[in-house]
Amino acid sequence: MTTQNTIPVFYTITDNYTPYVGVSIQSLINHSDPKKDYTITVMVQDISDEHKKQLEDLATDNVHINIFHIDDKLLEPITNIKENYLRGQFFTLSIFYRLFIPELFPEYDKAVYLDADTIVNTDIVDLYNIEIGDNMFASAPDLSIRFMPPLQKYIAECQAIFPTDKYINNGVILFDTKKFRDKKFIDRFIHLLTTYQVFALDPDQSYMNEICEDQIYHLDKEWDAMPNENMAEFENPKIVHYNLFYKPWHYEDVQYAKYFWDVAKNTPFYAELKKQLDSYTDEDRKQDRADLDKMVEMFGEVKKADNNWANIKAKGEQVKL
Secondary structure, X not given: OOHHHOEXXXXXXXXXXXXXXXXXXXXXXXXXXXXXXXXXXXXXXXXXXXXXXXXXXXXXXXXXXXXXXXXXXXXXXXOOOHHHOEOOOEOOOHXXXXXXXXXXXXXXXXXXXXXXXXXXXXXXXXXXXXXXXOOOEEEEEOOOOOOOHHHHHHHHHOOOOOOHHHOEEEEEEEEOHHHHHHOOHHHHHHHHHHHHOOOOOOHHHHHHHHHOOOOEEEOOHXXXXXXXXXXXXXXXXXXXXXXXXXXXXXXXXXOOHHHXXXXXXXXXXXXXXXXXXXXXXXXXXXXXXXXXXXXXXXXXXXXXXXXOHHHHHHOOOOOOO
């Protein structure tokens, strides 16, 4: 088997996300074409032997699953400071792993990346085969911020991206990995990271939006359908992404929940996931809402920071490739 006749798909997780990525992988397998070859790589720093085996056991004759332990040295520049906290809540290196995929896997000129909290409802080759022209990658616009005026303001005033509707969510990515290498994306990323430790609500996503601005192909919204209190469900979502706090293993009434449970019930993770749902309390849900409010309130803090994207660009720093 050569890399030219397999469809490479990547996930990045921490060990506690194993049940969710397991369900996502199963959904991808359910829609795979038995005549095609797929290689799934799960990037992780640490994973238990039990979880590793559970994921590897999902493999089929034509869907191969590899657990890739990412090198700590590679991640040394990324420090545990407030600027690198995901949406101001917590620090996890795993959100940055996806940025290294083109460099770590030079055998691929194209690759798909999926967040662990996704469900695939179509053959992933349909995404892989999308032509993105001269763009560096393809993702869908971030609908989670479309109806939140403070976050629209944040994109305009703290990131200086106009119009704000072109800001993408990088939970679903079709990479032109060759262009990332040729244009030395990782060098620009490391330079900006180590020089400024840029302060943003979504650190990894902001780097991709900023560095690749105007070289991003916008996927149809059905490729990254997110639960949203302000929108009706899409009729035929190709990929569902349970973004932010809208997790079906925490809330029974989340949009698109049926897609998750239809797959989960036929995985080894079902009992654990149902237990999580049953044990998630009203107090936990109240905290979720408080955390969402806190994320919105952080807009003021980021706006005042000298190291936000708008200020860095105003100083004349070359951000875009």
